[in-house]
Amino acid sequence: MKNNFYAVIMAGGVGSRFWPVSTQKFPKQFHDMLGTGQSLIQRTFERINELVPTSNILIATNENYEKLVLQQIPQLSSKQLLLEPVMRNTAPCILYAALKIYQQNPDAVILVAPSDHWIKDEGEFLRNIQTSFEACAKDDILMTLGIQPDHPNTGYGYIQYESTNSEIKKVKNFTEKPDLKTAESFLASGDYLWNAGIFVWSAKSILKAFKEFLPDMVNVLDDGNNVYNSDFEDDFIKSNYKNCENISIDFGIMERANNVHVLPVDFGWNDLGTWGSLYGKLKKDENENAVVGANVIFRDAKGNMIRTENGKRVVIQGLEDFIVVEKKDIIMICPRKDDQDIKEIMSEAGDYFGKKFV
Template sequence: MMNNNYLIIMAGGIGSRFWPMSTPETPKQFLDILGTGQTMIQQTIKRLHGIVPIENVFIVTSKNYKSIINEQLPEVKDEQILLEPCMRNTAPCIAYATYKIYKRNPQANIVVAPSDHLITDETEFRRVVNKGLEFVASNDVLLTLGIAPHRPETGYGYIHAISGNDTFRKVEAFKEKPNRATAEKYLAEGNYFWNAGIFLWSAASIMKAFQQHLPAVAGIFKAGTDKYFTVGEQAFIDEEFPKCENISVDYGIMEHAENIYVLPADFGWSDLGTWGSLWEKRTRDEQGNSVVGSEVQLYDCQNNIVTVADNRKVVLQGLDDYIVTEANGVFMVCKKSEEQRIKEFQKNC
């Protein structure tokens, strides 16, 4: 019996905020930034084991990363690796994968997930995903997972849900990253959720939404139906993909469609978008230091995140709230509070 559950992994980002460990040549989704022995993209596939069979996983990424995926995920066939010739944000990425999946299975129900997020409670995550897939299989809806906020976070976008006790809530609006006062208001009201960027829908429902809200993008990938799973697919994509509008699925579809629902959840999610968020999620000692590297010695240090190679001897004294990392020929020491300057450092290095 055919399994109708599919997974689209978005893996084209360049991971600039985790420089120098993450580089355009090897961005963070292909790194073991948590020190678990598995890269972020390997964890993304593993946590959906038992829900989505490996042959139903489709990875959308840059042409530059194909060899890395072949190496890290040898069980994934080349036809499941969708190669973008250029960056065009998430809407074209999702549309390409969806039209290809639909050709194989018009009954497909799809999970769309970033390749570089952390989820600590994978049992709860699988329970939520199973519940969501059941919902989208029998309803013409676009479902997003909303994370129950634990603090007035200003680094995430929010989902405003219509109040109610139903498991699946109608979405009133999507909100940009708020300031502190607004975030505190969202937390107090109780019907706002962090936007995790994880979506569930049937292929038919999201294709209908593309046709309604982004018809030019839909037209490009519909025209390629005869090319998918053939030797002519990549040439078609190389020619047509750059013609797509550079737009996210959030702006292009989710903020305009009427059939948007949110499933509130809490499974230890973080987008690991900053060194500071990585520090929060990694194991820390009694002084609040998180260390990856077997030869690191700390004296009078607290609340630092240190990431160096195992054979690198490093001695640190008196540091408080710093990022210390060495990778790709660069040694960086930076205050956590100043990490927004990392792109500046990278540009000048």
């Protein structure tokens, strides 16, 4: 059975809200963001590798990050990298992966997971994936994992499900990033989950869905000549990938298909999308200050997050609820409540300091 288990780790993003640490040349998934001694993608690979054989794990990333992936995960061969020549959101690279995997094994069931999430209970996560694999091997369903929400977050998508006694629920609908009032009503109703962007399906089921909902994309990436897993694959992708529609799997398929199901899960999850979300997962001192890398003296300071190059000596006095990040020749200081603005700050810094700094 395990030979039919496959995984695609999505590692193509830039993580601009983690500037100045995350940059175009060296995005956040390749950094040790939590100070654990492992980058986010290394931890994600090891976690999934507990269930999925090494040879069945693919990494979807931008062609610029090929060397970074192979340096950080030397167990992989270059044939296991899906190199995107241009960014086209999640649907095209998921189709690319599904065509490649189906050509290898028509009975494959596939986990699609981001490279940069934090998961507390990895054993529970693997049990949930095993449950999902077994369900998708048996039935023609498209599955997503739904996180039990603990606050009305407006940065996540929400999944409403049908209340039944079965462990896996049928999805009623998806709602992308609601406003605060809507998010509060979702929490109160009790039948909504956060969309974690972690999917499971069989190769057959997802290809069938692409043919139904995104047939033009199938025509672009499937020319019927069995180019996948051959010497022609790289050239074919370089020539054709740019012609795919720029669309997410959520908008392209999950919000339109009627065989979407969700497994409500509770394994301690965070998408690590901002410095503020990272702060939430770090150890704090008695004044709620968190530190990665630095050697800090805090004086009359609380609720701060400090991240510097290893061993940098820092003194913080009179600061409350701020993010202080240092990287080589850049220092960024920003209120924690404004961490969503860092994407704009990065863009402004690129214009002002020069593109090499972003």
